Amino acid sequence: MNTRSPYQSAAFDSVLDLAPFRHAVGEAVVSLDVRAADPETFRGALRGQAAGDVHVLTIAASAHSVHRTESLIRTASQHYFKFTLLEAGTGMIVQDGRESALTAGDMTFYDTDRPYSLLYGDDSRLSVVMFPKDLLSLPADQLGRLTATRLGADSAVGSLVRPYLASLSERVRDLDPHTARRLSRTAVEMVATLVEEGMGSLTAPSGHDGLRRRVLDYIDEHLSSPDLSPPSIAAAHYISVRHLHGLFNDQGTTVSTVIRNRRLERCYDELIDPSSADRSVTSIALANGFVDAAHFSRTFRAHYGLPPSGIRPRRA
Known part of the structure; x- marks a missing residue:
């Protein structure tokens, strides 16, 4: 180089x-x-x-x-x-x-x-x-x-x-x-x-690794549903809620944290997308599984340091 x-x-x-x-x-x-x-x-x-x-x-x-x-x-x-x-x-x-x-x-x-x-x-x-x-x-x-x-x-x-x-x-x-x-x-x-x-080069993936990836794919596919939760995810994969939590405890996180952060990421992507400029902050939050606009705004600010409106592109 x-x-x-x-x-x-x-x-x-x-x-x-x-x-x-x-x-x-x-x-x-x-x-x-x-x-x-x-x-x-x-x-x-x-x-x-x-x-x-x-x-x-x-x-x-x-x-x-x-x-x-x-x-x-x-x-x-x-x-x-x-x-x-x-x-x-x-x-x-x-x-x-x-x-x-x-x-x-x-x-x-x-x-x-x-x-x-x-x-x-x-x-x-x-x-x-x-x-x-x-x-x-x-x-x-x-x-x-x-x-x-x-x-x-x-x-x-x-x-x-x-x-x-x-x-x-x-x-x-x-x-x-x-x-x-x-x-x-x-x-x-x-x-x-x-x-x-x-x-x-370290080791072959374990059964837990494959299950965790399937769970993450499921979460991404169902983020828009307000009913997405540890019990619903566990039921969809025929495992106990305790087993589900164990998959993510090994990663130093929780199922609920993963769901929240991925929803926030998706909302962030849509909020800064010029093609979504005509959509309200509330409609974007609800479309991505949040059920309360005020709670969404508080959670977004705590995560990114700015309110949702603070990252939206300015209109010409």
């Missing part, structure tokens, strides 16, 4: 000293302890966009390290996976007792709910996509064995993910919200495919 100057071509708003860079990174992704061997000469910049709850950005910086500590994790309210493409420079990732050296073109995957460190010994440039953990419907125990490893180094899938993520992270802020959302979700799907490829 060809390397380039870390600040080349991303149209960064400004190049920052250490303290403002630390603050900007914390605002854009999650709170991190950013350190530099020489704080006086450190320079860094970032550019990106949040498309709903998927964050895509480019980061360029001189030699530094970032650390996600236990104390920072305890204050977190959102639970994310992060996927990074190192476009230029060299580095190392450490998580879950593993460490992997990274060079330009390498990709890696890590969990913001557990401590990690990223160390860059020279000028570096990264493309990053960060997304809620429940968007990656893969077995948690196997995902935990892939953190801090190099993914897709020589695979066909990896060769497709690299240019897509690099291009998206550089241009995402120039896109309208609807397009940015769709392309960012595509990036998550591509990352999921790459991670799933990595899991294939």
Whole structure:
């Protein structure tokens, strides 16, 4: 992969000293302890966009390290996976007792709910996509064995993910919200495919994995029904409600949380879609299984930090 100057071509708003860079990174992704061997000469910049709850950005910086500590994790309210493409420079990732050296073109995957460190010994440039953990419907125990490893180094899938993520992270802020959302979700799907490829070398999928995927497909197909619930899902799959809850407890989530978040995602997609501009917020909420407009608005604001009306495209 060809390397380039870390600040080349991303149209960064400004190049920052250490303290403002630390603050900007914390605002854009999650709170991190950013350190530099020489704080006086450190320079860094970032550019990106949040498309709903998927964050895509480019980061360029001189030699530094970032650390996600236990104390920072305890204050977190959102639970994310992060996927990074190192476009230029060299580095190392450490998580879950593993460490992997990274060079330009390498990709890696890590969990913001557990401590990690990223160390860059020279000028570096990264493309990053960060997304809620429940968007990656893969077995948690196997995902935990892939953190801090190099993914897709020589695979066909990896060769497709690299240019897509690099291009998206550089241009995402120039896109309208609807397009940015769709392309960012595509990036998550591509990352999921790459991670799933990595899991294939670990173990064959279990019966629980197959059942969980069937349940998720069922949820997606029935999101519009206000009657969708753990009992109705369990009955449709001829299992007990307790068994159903166990499938998702293994993932660190609940059935109700998955239903709520997928409904919110679908509503978000429709709210920013220009073709839905003539539909009211209430009609979109009801069409996606919410039964109370006020409750929907409170839930949406709690999840995205904005009211539903706040993300709608302005009419010309």
